Amino acid sequence: MTARTHDERLHDREFVRTFFTTPTAVEGEEDSAKMLRSASGLQGMEAPDVWVPDNEDATAPSMRDEGAQNIVEVVAANGEEFPSEIHPRIVWHRDSPETRYQGFQHILDIADPEKGAIEHLDGFVIPEVGGIDDWKKADEFFTIVENEHGLDEGSLAMSVIIESGAAELAMGDLREEMGKPTNNLERLFMLVDGEVDYTKDMRAITPTGDLPAWPELRHNTSRGASAAGLIAVDGPYDDIRDVEGYRERMTDNQAKGMLGIWSLTPGQVVEANQAPLPPESGRWLLDDGTQQVDLDDQGDEQVYGGDRVSLEETGDGYVLSVGGDEQELDEDELREELLDMTAYVPSMDDIVDSMEEFEAARDAGTGAIAMERAATIVIDDVAIDIATDRMWDEATYQAAMTPVSLFQDVYENRPDQHDDLADRYGESVVERATDVGN
Amino acid sequence: MTARTHDERLHDREFVRTFFTTPTAVEGEEDSAKMLRSASGLQGMEAPDVWVPDNEDATAPSMRDEGAQNIVEVVAANGEEFPSEIHPRIVWHRDSPETRYQGFQHILDIADPEKGAIEHLDGFVIPEVGGIDDWKKADEFFTIVENEHGLDEGSLAMSVIIESGAAELAMGDLREEMGKPTNNLERLFMLVDGEVDYTKDMRAITPTGDLPAWPELRHNTSRGASAAGLIAVDGPYDDIRDVEGYRERMTDNQAKGMLGIWSLTPGQVVEANQAPLPPESGRWLLDDGTQQVDLDDQGDEQVYGGDRVSLEETGDGYVLSVGGDEQELDEDELREELLDMTAYVPSMDDIVDSMEEFEAARDAGTGAIAMERAATIVIDDVAIDIATDRMWDEATYQAAMTPVSLFQDVYENRPDQHDDLADRYGESVVERATDVGN
Amino acid sequence: MTARTHDERLHDREFVRTFFTTPTAVEGEEDSAKMLRSASGLQGMEAPDVWVPDNEDATAPSMRDEGAQNIVEVVAANGEEFPSEIHPRIVWHRDSPETRYQGFQHILDIADPEKGAIEHLDGFVIPEVGGIDDWKKADEFFTIVENEHGLDEGSLAMSVIIESGAAELAMGDLREEMGKPTNNLERLFMLVDGEVDYTKDMRAITPTGDLPAWPELRHNTSRGASAAGLIAVDGPYDDIRDVEGYRERMTDNQAKGMLGIWSLTPGQVVEANQAPLPPESGRWLLDDGTQQVDLDDQGDEQVYGGDRVSLEETGDGYVLSVGGDEQELDEDELREELLDMTAYVPSMDDIVDSMEEFEAARDAGTGAIAMERAATIVIDDVAIDIATDRMWDEATYQAAMTPVSLFQDVYENRPDQHDDLADRYGESVVERATDVGN
Incomplete structure (x- = not known):
């Protein structure tokens, strides 16, 4: 029993x-x-x-x-x-x-x-x-x-x-x-x-x-x-x-x-x-001091289009201005600052990728791995490359599983929505998302 | 028992x-x-x-x-x-x-x-x-x-x-x-x-x-x-x-x-x-993106006096600007946007009106009615008429009853405040407010 | 028992x-x-x-x-x-x-x-x-x-x-x-x-x-x-x-x-x-309408260095501007306004002072006393003296005791941190803080 x-x-x-x-x-x-x-x-x-x-x-x-x-x-x-x-x-x-x-x-x-x-x-x-x-x-x-x-x-x-x-x-x-x-x-x-x-x-x-x-x-x-x-x-x-x-x-x-x-x-x-299903494509957010705004995904670059944040290259560094507050920064400091200001909303594809990557590492005996996510952020035509590292362990993996479990529950119980899900994510992502974690 | x-x-x-x-x-x-x-x-x-x-x-x-x-x-x-x-x-x-x-x-x-x-x-x-x-x-x-x-x-x-x-x-x-x-x-x-x-x-x-x-x-x-x-x-x-x-x-x-x-x-x-008694007169609010500000009631018009929100008529539409963010809108879109930005704080008189109207409809066998509230909003001398419809059913009516029940409890138990209440609302509103819902 | x-x-x-x-x-x-x-x-x-x-x-x-x-x-x-x-x-x-x-x-x-x-x-x-x-x-x-x-x-x-x-x-x-x-x-x-x-x-x-x-x-x-x-x-x-x-x-x-x-x-x-220990020195805060910012302590004066708040002396009074909203005020009104906008973060020394002062008053048979705190606030080179009065009674005293009790618990149980605490506060403040309330 x-x-x-x-x-x-x-x-x-x-x-x-x-x-x-x-x-x-x-x-x-x-x-x-x-x-x-x-x-x-x-x-x-x-x-x-x-x-x-x-x-x-x-x-x-x-x-x-x-x-x-x-x-x-x-x-x-x-x-x-x-x-x-x-x-x-x-x-x-x-x-x-x-x-x-x-x-x-x-x-x-x-x-x-x-x-x-x-x-x-x-x-x-x-x-x-x-x-x-x-x-x-x-x-x-x-x-x-x-x-x-x-x-x-x-x-x-x-x-x-x-x-x-x-x-x-x-x-x-x-x-x-x-x-x-x-x-x-x-x-x-x-x-x-x-x-x-x-x-x-x-x-x-x-x-x-x-x-x-x-x-x-x-x-x-x-x-x-x-x-x-x-x-x-x-x-x-x-x-x-x-x-x-x-x-x-x-x-x-x-x-x-x-x-x-x-x-x-x-x-x-x-x-x-x-609403509770992960988005079909990922996107970067920038915190402009009052709210998080979407960056415009232009292929290799994530472009800020608002006017609260501005960035200028000087001879020996950068001036970053957020809502009127200016900071003079060197390149490392600027990168650090942008890391704090940005966040990434992962797509279903991204989530499944990360989960598969963690599963492979776990099967190979590693309990925690760093997930990197890189982007080129463009503000006022100045481009800066940033990369975040996030540690994934078993608990991170389990918590990330919630939207995927929801997807799997929908997929199992709602065959009438299979076409919509395939339209949204593509067949291959749907297939991997139904398999991951099982 | x-x-x-x-x-x-x-x-x-x-x-x-x-x-x-x-x-x-x-x-x-x-x-x-x-x-x-x-x-x-x-x-x-x-x-x-x-x-x-x-x-x-x-x-x-x-x-x-x-x-x-x-x-x-x-x-x-x-x-x-x-x-x-x-x-x-x-x-x-x-x-x-x-x-x-x-x-x-x-x-x-x-x-x-x-x-x-x-x-x-x-x-x-x-x-x-x-x-x-x-x-x-x-x-x-x-x-x-x-x-x-x-x-x-x-x-x-x-x-x-x-x-x-x-x-x-x-x-x-x-x-x-x-x-x-x-x-x-x-x-x-x-x-x-x-x-x-x-x-x-x-x-x-x-x-x-x-x-x-x-x-x-x-x-x-x-x-x-x-x-x-x-x-x-x-x-x-x-x-x-x-x-x-x-x-x-x-x-x-x-x-x-x-x-x-x-x-x-x-x-x-x-x-x-x-504080918990409904106000003696109603007023319109406009959300300027940072807070809700009172509009100035000038008889037929509700006038915005701040400078965060601006409105301009162009040849074929309007430009609405809120804290620097501009939107080009046609008249219907503008009206829709203003509906989202405005709210009305009803007076005791308004509340009693709505309750009486709902009671009459209910007695006539109707379970839900639309309460309309219209206003002319003026921003930078541009005037736009808006009208909201709010559905009232039994539950809305019951929830709206709370401030009126409070008023009735005060009226019954605090004869020493009758003069103050009459000064605030006028005799006729007081009378209707003590009767409604009973 | x-x-x-x-x-x-x-x-x-x-x-x-x-x-x-x-x-x-x-x-x-x-x-x-x-x-x-x-x-x-x-x-x-x-x-x-x-x-x-x-x-x-x-x-x-x-x-x-x-x-x-x-x-x-x-x-x-x-x-x-x-x-x-x-x-x-x-x-x-x-x-x-x-x-x-x-x-x-x-x-x-x-x-x-x-x-x-x-x-x-x-x-x-x-x-x-x-x-x-x-x-x-x-x-x-x-x-x-x-x-x-x-x-x-x-x-x-x-x-x-x-x-x-x-x-x-x-x-x-x-x-x-x-x-x-x-x-x-x-x-x-x-x-x-x-x-x-x-x-x-x-x-x-x-x-x-x-x-x-x-x-x-x-x-x-x-x-x-x-x-x-x-x-x-x-x-x-x-x-x-x-x-x-x-x-x-x-x-x-x-x-x-x-x-x-x-x-x-x-x-x-x-x-x-x-983090939970009181700071080594006190500081004044000014609410600029969006957040509380530290004033710069220049000995006798607390100087505002931001640009959201500005203050100007006119012939017969003052113009105070907060984020674009201007108010014309006489000196008393300005002082009242600044009292509302400012706050003081007391140091360990300040807290112990206040507690000792209350204890002395209580021993002399007084249940509540006013604690005054004065400062000269400077905005755009205009200096205004303000003074706050806060009533302290037994309950205020007891609530203020929490960070001091924490300090005393640390002091008793962590002799390895005595040097750090002495470096932070000075021996004399440490001694008074360990004695107060007992």
Whole structure:
């Protein structure tokens, strides 16, 4: 027997990039399931890793019984063809037994094998959970539904929306609680932040009414996921027009270990499916004192095009000016200074190269090697060669593995995205990236 | 029977804006209770939501027995007229049984009904608590005092100062512990950060000796309050001259859900009583790349007066320059760019308008509506009309309710501030704001 | 009997500035213990507060049995002369019983009194711990080793590397768990962050592959140390060339109460031994709107040398310009403005002065006094006298004590650094700093 450790992920997917919600029933349409039907046809980069027919906030309260029927109908008809996981969100509230019972009835109904949807469903999403005892009430309903319908105990995944201080605290107890014989909390799959309701629950106020960034919540969600073998997903980004802002939020999330995010539109799905994957080509950055700007890759040279940084050759050295602060430097000092100011964003190809190189060295008995990266930096027509050395040891290698593991998880579970990945990286890089580390 | 949920606030006040401390006995004065007597006469915006006769740090150790007597005397005499709650702070320390016993004796003494103060007192503040077992020791003394003096068990509110890592951790246990039959921790009311002693307990050092900002502590206090139905209050802001800094701290706190703050002077009380209330008039902000600056409201136009952003009309479009970075844009692109750069701070009137509009739509069966806000932005004499659409659904409505709920709580509990509120907002807005959402 | 409180530190050292690791066995060298032997000879500012012969990540897996022997040999030979504590790191992993058993065998072996090393060893460092039950497994092995070798139960200190979300959460349980009769967790000494493996465990990604800053982890480690009477130490700073970056990280850590840091080279040890000690001379800072810059101390005057801030005398007042924003001010307004813009970094001498002054006032019965600090600020040849008043009370005094307590801990435990401290501060300041507060 191999004991499961909580640090292993418990479900098919080890990574979820995208959590896409769709209203289950829209009033006033001839076909109230129209949006659901449309979303069920998504494929490729427009299809999320997890599709969430949303029978809670996205659907009017009066339409939710009809919404439950729509889920059954559309998933039974189109679920077979859908390329990834389906986890409907049902109603729940830590403070309302009426709402909890309604949620239970919807799960019981949707999961009825006679209706033909359950074989295409992977689990359900429970919003508005409170403390850990509230999570256990939901888990118990899953167990009853499984027993009632002859499904394996624990086979339905349960994901929760973290949208209260109580739920944030509960994430600290999961690791302890998940092993107990009186529950089946091993069914837990995703921890999803819900910042709108969280803001209400925390009674936060901002002058413009914008949501606070809640960095501590996102850290704690990522940590809870790490400690209990779950997957952390950030909440919705409301300003759909603002693609740049959505990307910045994802970069910030990724540095916290939160690699998934809610998507409200297929356009956001495409962005969020791509964001945690390494870029197709590498690029150099220069810190101009206020921000990191991309250098223009002109073949052999990386050219700075801004005007905050300037560089001049004098008879016996250089004058480097950053935002008005001048420094007189000799060539070595200038090189040192530029090393501090520059950084390289590696491509998938670069990452796989480095990993292969480390693996070869390790196989030959070397525990740490220096990875060199060289470039010619050009500022105001003055060209300087720089080269960085970074030591790679086993820990560096393991940490660099995260985006590659994510890629491999996508590749294994999303054949509908193989063409897109080949277009992005080229067949040869895709092949090497699927092999490395195994 | 309606079960209480922890998410409901347990006391009369659901919000506390201001926590104002006064020394209880000052040596060398003819009347050692002079400051206490003076503070007991505060009314209106100068009177705090919670007044704290401070028999701990603000009062010399040798004067604390006299301070306890002064509290009794002044509160018995003037408590009836005092417009809000009174919670004296007594001595306590997690590491000193002597101090804890002294604190118990002071509560027992001050709460004696024969002395006439207790009917005007709402509870006591316990500083320097440690882990949850230490909180229980204080709670037990409250219970004994209540029993000894024939008061209802749990009727005295207990608030604590969070000024140790142990107390910060204890806030994660409150929700679990508050329901137990062996304590009366439901008496808990405010969680108040005490950053000076917390800094000492954490052994933090800053070069200038200034206090660290402790964002994680404030988050955890707000979360602890949210999870246990309590009220979060920030610690003292020492630099009394620095009104701007005090306001910035409050804005930062509000975004964390910490709506109350310590006040050291009646001037700070006025600032802190106003800060979480929506402004009397709205205003537009423009992000100039380094900060958000107020636009000058000239009736129909919102005029930018700075020099970091400039705008020029060319024959076939516009040139927008932000801190030296120029962009050539057509009219639609310019409008899009300005939408990203601007934000609107709604007034109380605006907020009530939006809420009423959403309520009307909801009553008519619509779950989400677009709220439009239009303006003419003027930069370098070039005027551009912009209009934002923001979707409001039930969750947006609920989150927007927080400042209005705070206003309603103030209005209900602080009749002495009715005139100030009418002066600020006008009678009609006050009336609508007290009605909305009910 | 005096009960121990968890807020007291449990071991000889109350502060650890430096945690210096050395590989225990290097392949391909004639003497595989060469680095260990060399490090064992460090003295003075190059010698760390805690030396960690590293039989885990710094040493190749195949060399670790030999590494354990090298530790025994080198420590038996040179441990007597080593000026501070020695805590070897052995192997451990929450997910591998094989690794845990190997770690146990290494401790059992190294601690054998017949081999002569244990009398110079203070404890062991356990990496890769998980939840609290995993910590207890390690503690149990320490107890068995102590019993087996006739050492006092609990006499070997245990320190852990926090490099998983599970371990981060476990720090919240320490205070509760440390008192239990079934463990000897009071042996815990240091909580050391390990950001490389933590980043892997959290599955975080950054574009350049740099480590995230993990502010919440560092806060939680410092808090865990505070609540359980332990010492918080930050992880390695990989970019050894970047002295400025290392210093900035330490300043950031110190504001969190994390006063120790990993050092990878003797050069980093020197930096990190000095960083938390107050400077030898004070200096004035001016906030130029983007950052705080040092003023040039020219005897009686503090001169600003930058060009973002300018000051001009007009007939009837002054024009102060900060980054292009001009203000017309009279003399009082200018003084007020400069007070807001300036700050003073006190020297050790200044701190001791202030503490002595407060102690004298307190002995004379005064609870709070104003500390004045005056300077003449010169901008563009215009000189203005300013004076700040800061109120000191008992809490201010206690918080100011932290760097002095650290100094006293160093002075008591590191006689090998007495000369360096005297060179830095002068004998008289050293003497007063060792006396103050006692």
